[in-house]
Amino acid sequence: xxxxxxxxxxxxxxxxxxxxxxxGFWSGIPLIGRWDFPPVALGMVVMAFVVAGxxxxxxxxxxxxxxxxxxxxxxxxxxQIEIPFEAGQAFDLLDAAIRxxxxxxxxxxxxDSLQIRAQVNRPDSYTQxxxxxxxxxxxxxxxxxxxxxxxxxxxxxxxxxxxxxxxVGAWSDWFFVDDGTNLENAEAxxxxxxxxxxxxxxxxxxxxxxxxxEKELTVAKLNLLHAQxxxxxxxxxxxxxxxxxxxDPARAEEMLGHLIQYxxxxxxxxxxxxxxxxxxxxxxxAYLEIMKVRMGNxxxxxxxxxxxxxxxxxxxxMLQTLVENAIKHGLEPRTGGGTVWIRARRAxxxxxxxVADDGEGLGGKTNGTGxxxxxxxxxxxxxxxxxxxxxxxxxxxxxxxxxxxxPAERETVRHx
Numbered sequence: 001x002x003x004x005x006x007x008x009x010x011x012x013x014x015x016x017x018x019x020x021x022x023x024g025f026w027s028g029i030p031l032i033g034r035w036d037f038p039p040v041a042l043g044m045v046v047m048a049f050v051v052a053g054x055x056x057x058x059x060x061x062x063x064x065x066x067x068x069x070x071x072x073x074x075x076x077x078x079x080q081i082e083i084p085f086e087a088g089q090a091f092d093l094l095d096a097a098i099r100x101x102x103x104x105x106x107x108x109x110x111x112d113s114l115q116i117r118a119q120v121n122r123p124d125s126y127t128q129x130x131x132x133x134x135x136x137x138x139x140x141x142x143x144x145x146x147x148x149x150x151x152x153x154x155x156x157x158x159x160x161x162x163x164x165x166x167x168v169g170a171w172s173d174w175f176f177v178d179d180g181t182n183l184e185n186a187e188a189x190x191x192x193x194x195x196x197x198x199x200x201x202x203x204x205x206x207x208x209x210x211x212x213x214e215k216e217l218t219v220a221k222l223n224l225l226h227a228q229x230x231x232x233x234x235x236x237x238x239x240x241x242x243x244x245x246x247x248d249p250a251r252a253e254e255m256l257g258h259l260i261q262y263x264x265x266x267x268x269x270x271x272x273x274x275x276x277x278x279x280x281x282x283x284x285x286a287y288l289e290i291m292k293v294r295m296g297n298x299x300x301x302x303x304x305x306x307x308x309x310x311x312x313x314x315x316x317x318m319l320q321t322l323v324e325n326a327i328k329h330g331l332e333p334r335t336g337g338g339t340v341w342i343r344a345r346r347a348x349x350x351x352x353x354x355v356a357d358d359g360e361g362l363g364g365k366t367n368g369t370g371x372x373x374x375x376x377x378x379x380x381x382x383x384x385x386x387x388x389x390x391x392x393x394x395x396x397x398x399x400x401x402x403x404x405x406x407p408a409e410r411e412t413v414r415h416x
Contacts, residue, residue: 010174011050014174015047016047019047023040057073058073063180064180076163076164077163077165079189083159083160084197089158094151118146121145122144123181147185147189164182165182237262237287251294276311276313277309277312280318283317285303287320287323287324300337300340302341304343309346313409322355324372326340329359329400330357330399330400342355358399361395361399
């Protein structure tokens with residue numbers, strides 16, 4: 001209450017001094033100066049408007065801010081807000097908040113210098129003011145406010161400072177009030193920034209949830225594709241061993257021994273952990289030993305995989321799928337059998353792993369449905385996020401060559 005009274009008295013005193021100066025000037029005019037009533041009457045009317053306008057300003061400020069203090073009562077308002085974004089993003093957020101203000105007319109943005117200048121039309125808070133533009137509290141017809149904003153870059157945030165004020169000099173604060181319009185603009189910008197920051201945070205949280213969900217779906221899909229491969233090989237191997245048990249028990253026992261070796265390389269690895277080229281090569285060689293028991297001299301195997309590349313990350317059962325395709329669709333249909341080559345080479349940041357055969361080729365009658373190769377491509381895409389590929393081409397002079405291209409492991413440089 002005391003601050004409100006001081007505010008009204010301050011404006012009244014300023015206008016009283018101005019009125020006294022006007023009366024003194026009027027009295028100095030020859031002939032006309034004898035008539036004291038006109039200036040006195042004008043002064044009384046002005047003081048009535050001054051007091052009424054001051055109380056109206058007090059009431060509106062109380063409605064907007066919920067309280068009355070020296071800062072809220074002023075015509076000029078400064079705010080400083082720390083936005084948890086880098087300076088450029090903070091500037092865009094501030095610019096959008098200012099452009100959404102009601103009555104905004106002109107906005108000048110300088111993104112390089114992180115500054116914004118804006119002009120806002122001052123609304124008639126109570127429809128039409130008495131005497132219109134000639135009301136002594138209307139600022140001699142000034143109907144606009146202005147906003148000056150700057151973003152200061154900091155380490156991880158953008159510090160936003162903005163000022164909402166009338167488009168007249170600070171001297172006018174002794175005589176005129178803005179009916180709380182600049183306070184309203186400052187509060188509106190603050191709310192808009194807070195809302196936009198909250199929206200951005202919610203968006204980040206939703207993106208994190210989506211990422212976690214997509215990761216879970218990816219893992220589930222990888223496990224599903226993996227599950228489609230494992231039973232296929234085990235079924236074929238056990239079926240062959242069962243058949244050999246009747247015709248050649250010794251060879252069946254040898255095949256089961258290689259199957260145990262194959263499982264020894266397979267079972268210790270957990271489902272969600274990546275395998276390596278070395279581990280998958282041991283698994284594939286165990287498989288080929290099983291096939292040698294079945295095919296005899298019809299199958300020859302050539303392996304050229306440098307020891308330095310065996311640590312290359314490779315999804316489980318992927319090499320196995322290519323080797324199995326080479327046997328089933330390339331060499332088994334041929335009476336004379338053939339050769340399977342397994343080769344690995346490094347080129348820059350990638351490793352190319354090739355499984356080739358000299359069998360029936362792409363035009364053979366047992367090319368299959370392509371589900372195995374489709375699974376390989378899907379698993380490569382999911383495991384390496386598009387950084388790996390599978391190419392299947394005709395081998396020369398006969399057969400098929402399938403090449404996996406995957407990211408290479410970073411080399412460790414030793415400093416002695």
